[in-house]
Amino acid sequence: MTLPGQFSDPRVITLFGLLALSAAVWVALGLRARARRERANTPLERIWHPQETVALTPAEERAFGQVVSRLSLGAAGRLR
Template sequence: MSLPGPFSDPRVLTLLGLLAVSTVVWLSLGLRARARDRRDRARSPLERIWHPQESVELTPAEEHAFGQVVSRLDLGSAGRLR
């Protein structure tokens, strides 16, 4: 039984079949790589971020100024600092 129209050519069917198979392979390899990346990220500890206050002592005046700034911060309606 042959298909009517442009699908009657076996080359078209072969091309569509190859396109379908390559798409499935491409998607499965991409999903597999994403899952592997997630697993690797879950196993590794978070990177330590150095903060200047860890090694530089603040003077009492600097600590007071910092506390004044922080006390004026509040969360806006969208949950962002303003």
């Protein structure tokens, strides 16, 4: 079956084919990106940290407190 008039030109058929192909690729990539974004919103696995089960000695707690106090923000909002 042949198409009537200007639609029988191979260039027009090629143009419509390329438009259909690019639309299909665009939709597929959009769906893939959406799935990736939704997967990124899922909560991460809980990570075990050694401090959860290992008690610190008083010297370790003091050293940790000194490091934290140095990292706290100063009056101008900058690290000390």
